[in-house]
Each structure stands twice: as C-alpha cells, then as structure tokens.
Amino acid sequence: MALGAQLGVGRLGFASAERLMKHLGITPGSVSLLALVNDASHAVEFVIDRRFVGR
Amino acid sequence: MEVGSRSVRNVSRAERASIAGNLPAGSVASRRTAFLCSIAFRDNVYLIADSNHGFKMIGVGELVAGELLGDKSALLTPFPFLALRRGQASPGIKQPFSVELMRRASPRMDLATFLAHHGIAAQLFEHPPVMTVEESERLVPRLPGAKTKNLFLRDKKGARHFLVTVSA
Numbered sequence: 001m002a003l004g005a006q007l008g009v010g011r012l013g014f015a016s017a018e019r020l021m022k023h024l025g026i027t028p029g030s031v032s033l034l035a036l037v038n039d040a041s042h043a044v045e046f047v048i049d050r051r052f053v054g055r
Numbered sequence: 056m057e058v059g060s061r062s063v064r065n066v067s068r069a070e071r072a073s074i075a076g077n078l079p080a081g082s083v084a085s086r087r088t089a090f091l092c093s094i095a096f097r098d099n100v101y102l103i104a105d106s107n108h109g110f111k112m113i114g115v116g117e118l119v120a121g122e123l124l125g126d127k128s129a130l131l132t133p134f135p136f137l138a139l140r141r142g143q144a145s146p147g148i149k150q151p152f153s154v155e156l157m158r159r160a161s162p163r164m165d166l167a168t169f170l171a172h173h174g175i176a177a178q179l180f181e182h183p184p185v186m187t188v189e190e191s192e193r194l195v196p197r198l199p200g201a202k203t204k205n206l207f208l209r210d211k212k213g214a215r216h217f218l219v220t221v222s223a
Contacts, residue, residue: 015209015216023216024207029186031205033220048220052201
C-alpha cells in the first residue's frame with residue numbers, strides 16, 4: 001500500500017526547500033533524523049521503515 | 056579523493072579555507088568542511104554525525120552497541136564513547152550534552168568551532184559535498200551500519216509534514 005494511504009493522508013509529495021527551512025531549519029540535501037531537533041513546534045511527523053525497529 | 060583523519064582542533068582556519076577551495080563552486084556546502092563527530096547525547100543514546108551543510112547522516116547501532124559491550128572497534132577508536140560514559144572525558148568537555156546545546160548548534164554555525172569550543176574530539180573525513188544517497192555511496196568513506204534515505208514530504212494541502220526514513 002502506498003505510504004500516503006497507510007498514513008491516511010492521500011497523495012504525498014516532496015515539500016519545498018522553503019518548508020524544509022521553516023520546519024526543520026535545514027537546506028535540501030541535509031535531511032536526516034537529527035533535523036527533528038529543530039522542530040520545536042512538533043509540526044513534523046516522523047515515519048520510519050519497520051525493518052529498522054527492534055532488530 | 057583524499058581521506059584524512061585528525062582532530063578538528065588541528066585543522067586551522069586557513070587549512071579549512073583551502074579544503075573548501077578545492078570543492079566544487081556554487082554549492083552552499085562548498086564553503087564548509089564536512090566531518091564526522093561522535094557525541095554522548097543522553098544516557099544510553101550515542102550518535103555519530105556527519106556534518107556537511109548541517110548534520111547530514113547519523114549512525115547509531117550495532118557497532119556502537121558492540122563498543123559499549125566491550126568489543127574493540129578500530130573504526131570507533133577515535134570516538135570516546137566509554138570515556139564519556141565513565142565521566143573520564145578530557146578537561147573542557149561539558150556534560151551532559153543536552154538537546155538544548157544541539158538546538159543551539161544550528162546547521163548554519165561553524166560546527167568545527169562549536170566542537171572545538173566544547174572540547175569534543177572528532178575524526179575528520181574530507182569529501183566533496185553530496186546531495187543524494189547515490190553520490191554519498193561514491194564519495195563518502197564506507198561506514199558500517201544501515202544506510203538510510205530521508206525524505207521530507209507533505210500532504211496535498213500542505214497541512215501535514217512527514218520526515219520519512221527508509222532503507223537506501
């Protein structure tokens with residue numbers, strides 16, 4: 001099933017560089033888990049592939 | 056590509072400028088030096104961060120877990136996990152390394168200066184700026200652990216945002 005459907009939000013698209021800076025405080029190419037530390041208002045939901053969990 | 060390793064403290068400003076000068080022009084990242092560092096983040100949470108323009112990749116997991124359980128890893132020798140854990144960090148290290156400090160270390164600041172200021176030893180690997188996982192596989196030294204691809208996505212209305220981590 002597509003990710004958007006699994007999350008119940010329909011179609012997903014890449015967010016713009018502006019949104020990336022606004023919510024995670026970084027520029028394209030720098031996206032990582034660590035950037036969540038900049039999301040003080042908790043606007044971003046974190047999704048991780050199950051294969052990384054509980055190994 | 057030259058891959059060197061040394062303490063960040065030993066990299067002079069002029070040397071960093073020279074490294075930056077050798078990188079492709081026209082990229083934000085070209086003005087900064089990329090390097091890896093390790094940080095004791097909170098009790099039981101350790102990370103290895105690669106700064107390119109901002110923190111770029113992290114590795115947590117098997118190798119670090121092994122090190123904490125007593126396995127000796129040549130790759131992790133420069134990272135003072137156990138010393139930090141036992142409170143034997145070299146003078147000048149401020150502990151614990153808090154989320155607040157991480158927040159203040161915004162992607163735009165000079166990370167080398169930040170690490171030096173806090174007495175955090177880092178191992179330096181030089182590599183050209185990379186924007187994609189494919190480029191990082193070609194240009195960045197091979198590191199153990201799972202490789203991930205991180206996507207910043209939004210729903211159609213732009214009301215919800217997701218940071219999605221999948222296998223690269």
